[in-house]
Amino acid sequence: MLNFKEISFPLEFYIMTNPILNSFLPLFYIAWSDDVLTEKEATLLQESINSQDWLTKADKKELLSKINIDNPPTRTELLEWKDSIKKAVNEDSEEESLTDIALKLALLDDPKISNEKLKPLYFYLQNLEKSLGIISNEAVYAFKETHDTITSKYSTEATFSVEKLTEILDGNQAEIINTVKKVISRPTFKYETSTDIEVYREKVLKWCKILAKEGLGATAYPKKHGGQDDIEAYFSIMETLSYHDLSLVIKFGVQFGLWGMSIQSLGTEKHYAKYLKDIGSLKLPGCFAMTETNHGSNVKSLETTAIYDHKTKTFTINTPHKLARKEYIGNAARDGQMATVFAKLIIDGKDHGVNAFIVPIRDSKNNVLEGITIEDCGHKMGLNGVDNGIIYFDNVIIPKENMLDRFASINSKGQFVSPIASDNRRFFTMLGTLVGGRIGVPRSALAAAKSALTIAIRYGDQRRQFGPQGGSEVPILNYRIHQRRLMPYLAKSYAVHFALQYVTQRFVKRQESEMQEIEALAAGMKAYSTWNTRDTIQECREACGGKGYLSENRFDALKNDTEVYTTFEGDNTVLMNLVAKNRLTEFRNQFGEMNVLSLFNYVVDQAKTSITYKNPFATRNTDENHLIDSEFHIHAFTFREKEIQASAAKRIKKLLNSGLDSFDAFNIAQHHLINVSQAYLERIVLEQFQLQVENTKDEGCKAVLKKLCQLYALSTLEKNASWYLEQGYMEGVKTKAIRKSVNQLCWEIRQNAVPLVNAFNIPESCLSAPIVTKQ
Amino acid sequence: MLNFKEISFPLEFYIMTNPILNSFLPLFYIAWSDDVLTEKEATLLQESINSQDWLTKADKKELLSKINIDNPPTRTELLEWKDSIKKAVNEDSEEESLTDIALKLALLDDPKISNEKLKPLYFYLQNLEKSLGIISNEAVYAFKETHDTITSKYSTEATFSVEKLTEILDGNQAEIINTVKKVISRPTFKYETSTDIEVYREKVLKWCKILAKEGLGATAYPKKHGGQDDIEAYFSIMETLSYHDLSLVIKFGVQFGLWGMSIQSLGTEKHYAKYLKDIGSLKLPGCFAMTETNHGSNVKSLETTAIYDHKTKTFTINTPHKLARKEYIGNAARDGQMATVFAKLIIDGKDHGVNAFIVPIRDSKNNVLEGITIEDCGHKMGLNGVDNGIIYFDNVIIPKENMLDRFASINSKGQFVSPIASDNRRFFTMLGTLVGGRIGVPRSALAAAKSALTIAIRYGDQRRQFGPQGGSEVPILNYRIHQRRLMPYLAKSYAVHFALQYVTQRFVKRQESEMQEIEALAAGMKAYSTWNTRDTIQECREACGGKGYLSENRFDALKNDTEVYTTFEGDNTVLMNLVAKNRLTEFRNQFGEMNVLSLFNYVVDQAKTSITYKNPFATRNTDENHLIDSEFHIHAFTFREKEIQASAAKRIKKLLNSGLDSFDAFNIAQHHLINVSQAYLERIVLEQFQLQVENTKDEGCKAVLKKLCQLYALSTLEKNASWYLEQGYMEGVKTKAIRKSVNQLCWEIRQNAVPLVNAFNIPESCLSAPIVTKQ
Incomplete structure (x- = not known):
């Protein structure tokens, strides 16, 4: 409780006829503000006021007139109340309660008013507040200009070195990560905002070529074929590129990862020598053609066939029916010239399970080859910078050496040979190498x-x-x-x-x-x-x-x-x-x-x-x-x-x-x-x-x-x-x-x-x- | 257990030298298939075989040679095993166990073999299967062409009338729902597939005009102003349109709902008479300009001002700083000619809280008016058929009657009058009418x-x-x-x-x-x-x-x-x-x-x-x-x-x-x-x-x-x-x-x-x- 003797402040107007009644104002204002005085509350106030002996009949009448639910104060009145209450508020104090302010208002009439008179009023008002459910030192903020809280004062404050944490996150890959960041921060990597898919695809291809030129595409390939033999760095590149455009990442991943690494993982030296350098430089854009319309998850049941011809030593790649077409194939709709095609190998009518074959689909001038039909997958939810397509094969003939033969091959007698007896097992071993x-x-x-x-x-x-x-x-x-x-x-x-x-x-x-x-x-x-x-x-x-x-x-x-x-x-x-x-x-x-x-x-x-x-x-x-x-x-x-x-x-x-x-x-x-x-x-x-x-x-x-x-x-x-x-x-x-x-x-x-x-x-x-x- | 006496089937080749050993084949095949014979399993099989008195040394040697983990069967061998086993399988039986088939294979040599000889073999094989964890009647499917399961056989089967359930869902709104469905099924409502925002916006506006022409836009307005006075039907229209294009729904909702109903809810008869018919016919496209950049959720703190001028009896609408601009406003970037603008009303320097005003923003030829600056919100995740925009007001003057005055107005003396004393309360009452x-x-x-x-x-x-x-x-x-x-x-x-x-x-x-x-x-x-x-x-x-x-x-x-x-x-x-x-x-x-x-x-x-x-x-x-x-x-x-x-x-x-x-x-x-x-x-x-x-x-x-x-x-x-x-x-x-x-x-x-x-x-x-x- 304040020491009221020391309080003195100027206040030039009265709301109530009897100044001591002004001590009710803060309570009344809170009760009316936002128009929420309920009947229950009004009754409570009325009863309380009526029971006070120290109030005269006139006092009571005046007080009750201010809390008449059928005759609420006008907007102007409410503002007047507020203005007068505000003058009694000490902006700087955080401890002043609603009752403190109420008493200050009562003091207007007689600053020398005795503590004996104030004390009962103080406790009476406090009780009244309590029964109305008002949090006293809380309600005061209705009359203040500033209001600091724990929530308001909280803010950012670092307790560690950001640079050191970055070092921890990047680890031994910091160098390649920073290299990539520099490249993608160049002005030419400004985001494409055109909604025209063709413009976007062209831009993504251009970006990929820059990355290839920087030697980033070939990172995982053997050194003798233009690479760094560094798969770990390849992953860091993929991740860092992903801060930029994700179409770029996927196009990059299709070309250098899926297409290139299918050669690397499923083929043998002859394939590496023939293809890897051109893949790494993006001279030879290619696809990874596994998924078919009817088989996405259950790829073991793919239906595309590769039938071996003993005479010509060739395979005939064929799409047996519409829903066995290759679908969602990245790089197919626009840029791909070759594809690693997964197909069931058939020799003499016998099914030897799914194997992988390199099949040309476009010439170097980007014309689609005979026997190949390509459709565009069209607009997608995202990744529209990637040219996903659908490929149909109409009895396309490829030479024997186009079979990726790390895990299975056809010997000189035209027999199927593999170190892995089970077709299933072999297929999943092949898939396993692609776990990257x-x-x-x-x-x-x-x-x-x-x-x-x-x-x-x-x-x-x-x-x-x-x-x-x-x-x-x-x-x-x-x-x-x-x-x-x-x-x-x-x-x-x-x-x-x-x-x-x-x-x-x-x-x-x-x-x-x-x-x-x-x-x-x-x-x-x-x-x-x-x-x-x-x-x-x-x-x-x-x-x-x-x-x-x-x-x-x-x-x-x-x-x-x-x-x-x-x-x-x-x-x-x-x-x-x-x-x-x-x-x-x-x-x-x-x-x-x-x-x-x-x-x-x-x-x-x-x-x-x-x-x-x-x-x-x-x-x-x-x-x-x-x-x-x-x-x-x-x-x-x-x-x-x-x-x-x-x-x-x-x-x-x-x-x-x-x-x-x-x-x-x-x-x-x-x-x-x-x-x-x-x-x-x-x-x-x-x-x-x-x-x-x-x-x-x-x-x-x-x-x-x-x-x-x-x-x-x-x-x-x-x-x-x-x-x-x-x-x-x-x-x-x-x-x-x-x-x-x-x-x-x-x-x-x-x-x-x-x-x-x-x-x-x-x-x-x-x-x-x-x-x-x-x- | 089968009655073996009645079994007879042709089988022309043997895998094992001693035919009774063929009864092991199904087990061996299962063990090897998919290449997963573990050392633990091999040991278990070896020990079991070695402990059998009825097998000769040669028998044991032959059996053990087939489960040598260092010398697995070749692919061709496995296929041969499978082929011979398959011949013993009865495709039609669902009850045949692996042991049944094993015994049939044993019977090859001597169909008249005695039950006494078979019984111990039967139980021996069953135990062996069990210790290997094989589910016998399950494993049989490895040798069958078809395999029905509860999961496979399950399918769609309606137990109720689809039409009747539709009736329940549509309830008393069936008629309007079906009307809307007919309209949006017309060929002109074919989805727009262009990724060009302007083409899309144009199409959406065209669709909205068709809906307006059908009288659907004005549904909720009073009958005397061209409507049906049917808010319930309006909601049904919104919902049904949502089966079609959602940009259309939002454009429709902005025009007829937000814009039109802000007039209806916050304005008075003079506003209805002047605007509602043209809004319902889409002759007058408009906006609902509440949200500002700095205030989206906390709209009570909007900063746009409407300052009253007693002399000219006008309001000056102004954007006090950049981040107080109206943002995300539908219909603003392209089509809107007017807007319901929410702004703090200031009279004689006194703030009377947020109120709503009609502000023209474009002329009927779609030119942006003086003092108004409009920017396009640009490309969004979705709803790109809706022209969301940003609006700045540079001291735009509007006449007094443009204040939507249902809940507050300025009287002839230039005083603010309202039946609701609290600014807060009034504002939230206004918002409440927009709950639709x-x-x-x-x-x-x-x-x-x-x-x-x-x-x-x-x-x-x-x-x-x-x-x-x-x-x-x-x-x-x-x-x-x-x-x-x-x-x-x-x-x-x-x-x-x-x-x-x-x-x-x-x-x-x-x-x-x-x-x-x-x-x-x-x-x-x-x-x-x-x-x-x-x-x-x-x-x-x-x-x-x-x-x-x-x-x-x-x-x-x-x-x-x-x-x-x-x-x-x-x-x-x-x-x-x-x-x-x-x-x-x-x-x-x-x-x-x-x-x-x-x-x-x-x-x-x-x-x-x-x-x-x-x-x-x-x-x-x-x-x-x-x-x-x-x-x-x-x-x-x-x-x-x-x-x-x-x-x-x-x-x-x-x-x-x-x-x-x-x-x-x-x-x-x-x-x-x-x-x-x-x-x-x-x-x-x-x-x-x-x-x-x-x-x-x-x-x-x-x-x-x-x-x-x-x-x-x-x-x-x-x-x-x-x-x-x-x-x-x-x-x-x-x-x-x-x-x-x-x-x-x-x-x-x-x-x-x-x-x-x-x-x-x-x-x-x-x-x-x-x-x-x-x-």
């Missing part, structure tokens, strides 16, 4: 997510909307819900970054014996990363509101170009099924088919051991240090992985034992199987992130990465909370505490959010979005 | 979701991929995971349909006293429906794979055009916050501001009563009939709604009591508040769906709607499972059982899925997607 695509795509997807996060987080830091009453507007990134929308994706993108580094390393340093595992890992991370990108960009777009809808702010291209990432290089849902089957068999496995032999022995055993994981003391542990403890996180993730794996295996076994066909049994368990893969991938991602945190030397970077890792872990646990509750691994108090921790981490990371996206170090020319690069 | 937009948008969004579902579900029914070994490929809609992806959205779209019918009825038949509630309901359902559309279209696109990525199959337009639906007419997240505040106060409330008065009294009381909802006997009830019981569903939804509402109120009160600023307190609870709204909306949606089921007379329709309603209820409970587990409202056994029920309902509804989307009765010309209309 499933590393390039998720890394490209991640780059797109990083671009979206950079734009949305910088915008959220600048854009102000709403604020406390009387205070200025607040950066939208200070709102908890906005943090909730973006911070977990920021953490997840860092998590995926390190996981994809890991997959890349596993692939680069692979042993033959690890191939099954690496294939499954890449397939799974392809799905995990591309779905993450889909969700991240979507949330970022929405977080930027109408600005996010304008093409100039990049979400249009980012969202639409990456939209097909969840489909190509293997439909994500199909891949997740494959990963699950790989996890269940845990030994050499075929892509695309489930072998029932010895399926469950390994996995079922695990069910028993995992029980011991469940620690009854931990299920209710909501200690803050425990919740953010990395040991707890990895334990929970691993428990989930093993338990789901075991329960899926048990379930399928049970279904099979009940006499169900395995195809039906696996169908029934499909939903469960997707979770097997999901849990596996989440464990891998967390494990790699934790490892990265552990290995980070710089203290500032280590601390912020640790927080991001905690957020990734806890928001994933939150997402899976119902499962943990069902299992009894956690109780409600704990999942609630986790939710609270996620909120808190979001709040804390927000401070570093802008520096964290700046550490992605995306060229400003690539970001380009006017909402963050200019106003 | 928040009914039109979610209904348009729903139509887009229905289009996407129709395409994806029909495609899923036709598209075949993978299948059981040796069997034909299976429609992808038969896969459980595919059903899981689409069926819940199908159910939810039906649910949202009936909920939006309800909102429409509430709005059409509204009483003044219900407005707050209806505004919150519309705001909430706008968010609920548009987010549902976002998710539905996304899932449908992915479910159609590469085909879904081609623009011709419509997902491009559907996704990108509706992308901004979650943003315009109120950002969804902001709306959800507003709905929550409305729910918390549950009495007359201001959009955009939270009044602390009497906030919690009502809600906190509920916390106590809701405890009694929790029935300890029900938390573990997994009885099938209970799980699909509508009483259980609505009980669980209502419990959640009340409990979250109460806990949010308690939490905020606690935060305020701790001395926190209310702005900070509400910020901390934002995540919680979104759940308040979500739970409220889910309860409303379920309630209306259940009511619809109850009121449906036709038995076939009633049954299928009931299943959809169950699926909506259970998949929503599944989504919220962790909350129910935390609360102890359900135990793990029950949430697991719910998951199982969802799977089962998806499987059952799949049979009716195509008829259910056909009941939407979307014109084929609108669907247009080649993947479902032709091949």
Whole structure:
């Protein structure tokens, strides 16, 4: 309570006849403001006033006239009230309550009024406020010009060196990454804005030629054929290019990756010598013609035929019916001169499974060759700078040497020979050598997510909307819900970054014996990363509101170009099924088919051991240090992985034992199987992130990465909370505490959010979005 | 076990020297096929064979030679094995096991072989299979040409009359719906495929003129001004047009809804007489200029000024700085001649809050007027047929009568007069009259979701991929995971349909006293429906794979055009916050501001009563009939709604009591508040769906709607499972059982899925997607 004796201030007008009644004004104003005085409140006020002995009849009448629900004060009256109340307000004090102000108004008449008279009034008004539900020191802001709050005062403050974090992210690839960034920052790489597909395609081809000239296209090829023999750098190039135009990335990937590496992986020295140099220089644009209209996921059942003719030693490539045409083939509609065509090899009427053949489709002047029919796939949601086409083969004859013969060939007697007996196995071995695509795509997807996060987080830091009453507007990134929308994706993108580094390393340093595992890992991370990108960009777009809808702010291209990432290089849902089957068999496995032999022995055993994981003391542990403890996180993730794996295996076994066909049994368990893969991938991602945190030397970077890792872990646990509750691994108090921790981490990371996206170090020319690069 | 005495079949070759050893062949083939014989399996087989007394040394040697892991059989050998085994297989039998076939092979040598000799062999082989984990009657399909499974045989089968369900969906609006469908099915409404924005805009304007000519634009206006006085029909038109082009819908909505209805809602008779007829005929294209660059959500803080000049009796409309320009204004960039401009009214330096004014921006020859600067918003993610623009006003003078004066005006003395004292309150009353937009948008969004579902579900029914070994490929809609992806959205779209019918009825038949509630309901359902559309279209696109990525199959337009639906007419997240505040106060409330008065009294009381909802006997009830019981569903939804509402109120009160600023307190609870709204909306949606089921007379329709309603209820409970587990409202056994029920309902509804989307009765010309209309 103020010392009223010391108060003195000028006030030249009265609202009430009896000045002491002015002490009711602040309350009345609050009650009427925004026109929300309810009958209940009016009654409460009336009754209270009527019960006061110290008020005269006239006083009461006057007071009641101001709260007559049938005769509300006019606009002008309300403004007058407000003006007089404002004069009693001390702008600089943060402690003044509504009652303090009320008393100041009462003092107008007689500044020497006794404390004995004021005290009862003070407590009376306080009680009145309370019964009306008014938060006193809160309501004061209705009469103030400024209003600072915790939410308003919060802002960006970096606690680490952005440059050092960039170094950590780039690692040993910094040099090539910076080279690529320099190239794509050149003026000639200014984004194409024409909506004319042909103009766009021409521009993308031009860009690709520049990259080829810089020697970037051939990076992965053998040195003797114009390359650097550096697949790791190739992936870094793909990822870095993805900060720029994604049509460029895919065109680049089709030419140098799919087309070139199909030669490199499936062909032999004679093919390398003949083609690789021209492919790397883009003198020979080509296609990777696998998918057919009727067979996209189930490529084992492709229907294009390659019939061997013993006499002429040639193959006849043919499209047996319309829906066996090659579809979505990149580089086909406009530029491709040759194609690696996947077709069933037939010798003497006998089917030897799907093999790969080099088939010319256009001459060097770009005329489509005889027997070849090409259609344009037409306008797509995105990637319109890539000329996807449809190819039909009408008995096109190619020489014997055009068979890519690393894994199978036709000997001099015209017999089919292969070191791999099973057609299936051979086909999936061939596919396995192409696993690089499933590393390039998720890394490209991640780059797109990083671009979206950079734009949305910088915008959220600048854009102000709403604020406390009387205070200025607040950066939208200070709102908890906005943090909730973006911070977990920021953490997840860092998590995926390190996981994809890991997959890349596993692939680069692979042993033959690890191939099954690496294939499954890449397939799974392809799905995990591309779905993450889909969700991240979507949330970022929405977080930027109408600005996010304008093409100039990049979400249009980012969202639409990456939209097909969840489909190509293997439909994500199909891949997740494959990963699950790989996890269940845990030994050499075929892509695309489930072998029932010895399926469950390994996995079922695990069910028993995992029980011991469940620690009854931990299920209710909501200690803050425990919740953010990395040991707890990895334990929970691993428990989930093993338990789901075991329960899926048990379930399928049970279904099979009940006499169900395995195809039906696996169908029934499909939903469960997707979770097997999901849990596996989440464990891998967390494990790699934790490892990265552990290995980070710089203290500032280590601390912020640790927080991001905690957020990734806890928001994933939150997402899976119902499962943990069902299992009894956690109780409600704990999942609630986790939710609270996620909120808190979001709040804390927000401070570093802008520096964290700046550490992605995306060229400003690539970001380009006017909402963050200019106003 | 077969009666071997009766078996006789021709077989002309042997694989093994000793014919009885051929009985091992099927096992060996299975073991080697797909190249997956592991060392563990080889050892198991070797040990087993070595332990058999009845085999000679030579027999053993021969058998072991076939399972030597270092010397696998060649491709040709494997094919020979398979060929000989196949001859022993009875194609027609579904009961033949691998052992049966093995014994038939053994019989080759001596068809009269005694049962005594066969029996031990039979059991030996069976045991061997078992220890290898082979499912015997399953493995047989490796040698068969056909393979039917439950999954393969499942297909579309309607259990209700599609026409009758369409009647239920259309209700009393069938006539206007069919009229609109006929118009948009005309050849002139063929989709525009040009990527040239100007061509597209021209086409959309042309379409709008046709609709205006048909009298559809003026439907909601008073009869005396050329309309039908039928707002309900207007919503039906918006929704039905949304099966066609969404740029058309938005252009239509801007002209006849936003522009026309701002005159109708905020103006008075003189404005109606002067403008409405020309607006309805599209002779006078106009804009709704509210949003500014700096203020989209927080429109209360708009900065454009309208300064009154007493002398000339005019207003001067001005854009005080660049970021106070009007942005995203539909009809502005190209066609609009006038605009309803929202600006702060200033009289004699005094701010009277945001009011609305009619401002001419172009002359009738389409020249931009003096003082007006218009920029094009440029290319957008979608809706490129709508000419969104930016408008700057440089002291543009308009006459006094251009103020839309239903809620405030300037009297003859130049004084501001209004029946609503509070500027805030008046502004939100004005906004309230425009709530129609928040009914039109979610209904348009729903139509887009229905289009996407129709395409994806029909495609899923036709598209075949993978299948059981040796069997034909299976429609992808038969896969459980595919059903899981689409069926819940199908159910939810039906649910949202009936909920939006309800909102429409509430709005059409509204009483003044219900407005707050209806505004919150519309705001909430706008968010609920548009987010549902976002998710539905996304899932449908992915479910159609590469085909879904081609623009011709419509997902491009559907996704990108509706992308901004979650943003315009109120950002969804902001709306959800507003709905929550409305729910918390549950009495007359201001959009955009939270009044602390009497906030919690009502809600906190509920916390106590809701405890009694929790029935300890029900938390573990997994009885099938209970799980699909509508009483259980609505009980669980209502419990959640009340409990979250109460806990949010308690939490905020606690935060305020701790001395926190209310702005900070509400910020901390934002995540919680979104759940308040979500739970409220889910309860409303379920309630209306259940009511619809109850009121449906036709038995076939009633049954299928009931299943959809169950699926909506259970998949929503599944989504919220962790909350129910935390609360102890359900135990793990029950949430697991719910998951199982969802799977089962998806499987059952799949049979009716195509008829259910056909009941939407979307014109084929609108669907247009080649993947479902032709091949």
